[in-house]
Every structure is written in structure tokens, then in C-alpha cells.
């Protein structure tokens with residue numbers, strides 16, 4: 524290769540985010556994640572406009588102080604870097620055709636993206652609640668009943684589609700790469716595909732939370748074309764009757780499973796999300812078997828929280844005692860306690876590498892942490908992210924700031940979700956009783972010194 528006679532352009536299937544001076548890139552053709560430092564990002568940007576190695580050298584010598592570095596060393600470094608970018612398939616020689624899009628597999632790079640987000644303090648993984656409206660009435664739903672039904676109370680007026688698209692642009696500018704779209708039920712919203720297609724054009728890798736029930740063959744084909752990273756379908760049991768009792772909708776299991784099958788047949792990754800409660804806690808094995816049978820991954824959710832208006836009637840659905848202990852035995856990896864964090868460690872990534880936009884435009888530190896940093900109708904997302912005093916306070920919380928657990932002294936595993944603490948105890952720093960009780964049950968079943976790796 525002689526990089527000085529070739530012309531290069533960036534590959535076409537890249538999602539690029541410029542965060543500070545750095546570039547974070549997902550290559551959707553190779554399903555890989557890349558981080559380029561300031562010099563790398565500047566050279567890479569040269570190739571957005573049909574660049575040659577000589578252009579990159581000129582740009583570098585004008586932008587960076589390289590007076591100590593001999594010219595031939597700069598040239599050979601640029602040449603080596605071009606070879607690296609070519610190998611990573613981030614640029615191509617213009618003589619070659621662009622690489623086509625390939626299936627996205629989030630687990631391959633999601634954790635690395637999250638780590639980069641922590642490092643750069645950028646909301647790389649963000650969530651948007653498109654609407655609180657829903658066609659179902661699940662017994663445990665954290666969204667208050669009135670917010671799921673029409674008309675939505677005026678003080679909670681939802682963002683319209685144009686506002687949502689603007690917020691999506693602002694999220695991209697803030698460095699968001701992975702966008703979880705949730706509801707309510709997203710597929711009963713008018714114009715949802717316009718929103719999803721807009722996000723896709725802005726380079727977002729999408730994750731969708733849905734019952735799957737409103738999907739049909741045409742919508743499944745549109746989702747497959749968007750190369751969605753993950754569709755999470757809530758399924759509460761491998762038994763239709765148990766699931767339908769949770770959703771209070773006969774026939775809902777059939778329709779959700781049928782949507783999952785259609786998506787999988789179209790090459791879309793499906794994850795069944797099974798929130799554990801009394802009625803389904805014995806079904807973990809059956810759920811795993813169903814997932815294996817139809818090639819869906821299965822994840823479990825725990826605990827059942829209060830509703831977001833503070834109503835605690837959902838607590839009656841929670842599992843406890845011998846049932847919970849059995850679930851812990853069945854899912855030891857899921858329940859095992861994370862190793863205790865030192866007291867000076869940040870408590871969690873809320874407002875550090877993530878944020879969540881509520882249906883009415885509040886920017887939350889995470890979807891479970893109902894402490895608005897600001898509202899996108901009043902300020903830009905960038906302004907909120909960079910200047911909100913609440914964001915600064917949330918980022919400063921350390922595990923050592925936690926108050927004693929009301930359920931007794933327990934190790935520092937308890938209370939690490941300040942959003943849950945706030946929802947359950949009214950104070951982000953008071954460990955939620957439910958996590959303390961769960962930890963005691965984990966200790967009984969797995970032993971008090973057991974920690975997840």
C-alpha cells in the first residue's frame with residue numbers, strides 16, 4: 524500500500540459520535556466498536572471528504588504542535604494509522620465498494636460502550652419514553668393507570684413527533700449511540716416508524732421495549748430493514764394463562780409470542796423480558812426453555828417497584844420467602860450480589876453515561892430515577908447535561924454517602940440504585956427495603972460471602 528497515492532473515504536455503515544475531541548464509532552458492517560483519540564479523530568474526519576494521506580499530514584501539522592517531530596515520522600505515522608483504519612474497516616480506498624450493513628449483536632460491545640461513556644461523561648446509552656399510553660393494563664405496571672389512558676393529563680402533555688425528533692438530534696450531538704425506545708406501548712403511537720427511521724438515519728442503534736402485540740408482517744419487515752439491535756418483548760411466563768393474567772388480556776401471550784417468532788424469522792434479535800412476581804416466580808426454567816426453543820434470549824426483572832406516583836399497591840405482587848429463595852436457587856447468577864464497592868466510588872452510572880427522557884420531556888438521570896435534571900421544552904439537552912445542578916449532584920453521589928438500611932446493617936451491595944431508593948423510601952440515599960430483604964434472602968441461599976464475578 525502506498526497511502527500517499529490513494530484516496531480514502533469513510534465507510535458508509537458507521538455511526539459516528541464526536542465527544543469532546545474524541546470519536547466513538549460503531550461499525551454496523553462489522554458489528555464492532557471503536558474509540559479514536561483526538562489525533563485519530565482528526566485524521567479520520569479528513570476522510571469524510573475524500574482525503575489523501577497528504578491532506579491528513581497537512582491537517583495534523585496545522586492543528587497540532589508537531590514542531591519536534593520530523594516530517595517523515597509524521598508521514599509514516601499517518602500511513603500506519605491509515606492501514607489500521609483500513610483493517611478496522613472504518614475507511615475504504617475509493618477503488619473498493621462500500622461494505623454493506625450486517626446484523627447488530629449488542630452484547631459484543633455494549634459494556635465497552637458503557638465504559639467509554641463513564642470515561643467521557645457522555646450519555647452514550649439513552650432511553651426515551653415515547654408515550655405513557657398503553658393498550659394493556661398489566662397488574663404490576665409502574666405507570667399510573669390514568670397516565671396509560673386517554674386523555675393524558677395536561678400537565679403531562681407528551682412531546683409530539685417533531686419534538687421527539689429534535690431531542691433525538693440533541694442526544695446524538697451529546698454522544699448518545701444506543702437508544703432504547705419505550706412506553707407505554709410504542710407501536711400504538713401514530714408516526715412511531717417516522718421517529719424510529721429518523722433515529723436510524725441519525726446513526727442510532729435502536730433497542731425497543733414492547734409487548735409486540737401491535738406488530739404485523741409489514742411492521743416486522745420495516746423493523747428488520749432498520750437493523751434494530753434488540754427488541755425486548757415482555758413475556759411473563761411460558762404458560763399462556765399465567766402471562767394473560769398479568770396483562771389482564773386473554774390471547775396476549777399468543778400474540779406476543781407470534782410477534783417474537785416473526786421478528787426472529789426476519790433476523791431481528793428478540794429478548795423476552797420476564798419481570799418476576801408471585802404468580803410467575805416458579806416459571807424461570809420454563810421461560811428459559813421457551814427462549815431456547817424459539818431462539819430468543821431471556822432476561823429477568825426484579826423487584827416489582829412502586830408505581831411512579833408513589834402508589835404501593837404493586838408491592839402485594841412481590842415474591843418473598845421460600846418462593847423468592849427458590850428463584851435465587853434457580854437464577855444464582857442473576858441474584859448473586861455484586862462485590863461491595865469502595866465508599867469513594869460513584870454509586871451508579873445514572874447521569875454519567877446514561878439519561879432518560881420522559882414522555883413529557885423531563886430529562887432523568889436514568890429511567891428509574893425520577894429526579895428531573897431539566898426539561899427539553901425549556902433547555903437544550905446539551906445545556907441540561909452540562910449545566911444542570913441536579914446532574915452534578917447525582918454524579919457526585921458516592922457509595923459512602925448511603926444512610927443505614929432500614930432493614931438492618933448490610934454490606935454495601937444494598938442501596939446502590941438511588942432511583943429505586945428515591946421511589947421506595949423517598950430519599951435517594953436510604954437503601955430500598957426491598958433490596959435489603961433480597962440481600963438477606965441471597966445470603967440465606969447462596970451464603971453471605973458470595974459475590975457475582
Ligand SMILES: C[S@@+](CC[C@H](N)C(=O)[O-])C[C@H]1O[C@@H](n2cnc3c(N)ncnc32)[C@H](O)[C@@H]1O
Nearest residue numbers: 663664665706707732733734757796798827828
Ligand atoms: C413499562 S413497560 C414498557 C414497554 C412495554 N409496554 C412492555 O410492557 O414491554 C417496560 C418493562 O417494565 C416492566 N415493569 C412494568 N411495571 C413494573 C414494575 N412495577 N416493577 C418492575 N418492572 C415493571 C414491564 O414488565 C416491562 O418489561
Ligand code: SF4
Nearest residue numbers: 657659660661664707
Ligand atoms: S404493556 Fe407495558 S406499559 Fe402497558 S401496562 Fe403492561 S407493563 Fe405497562
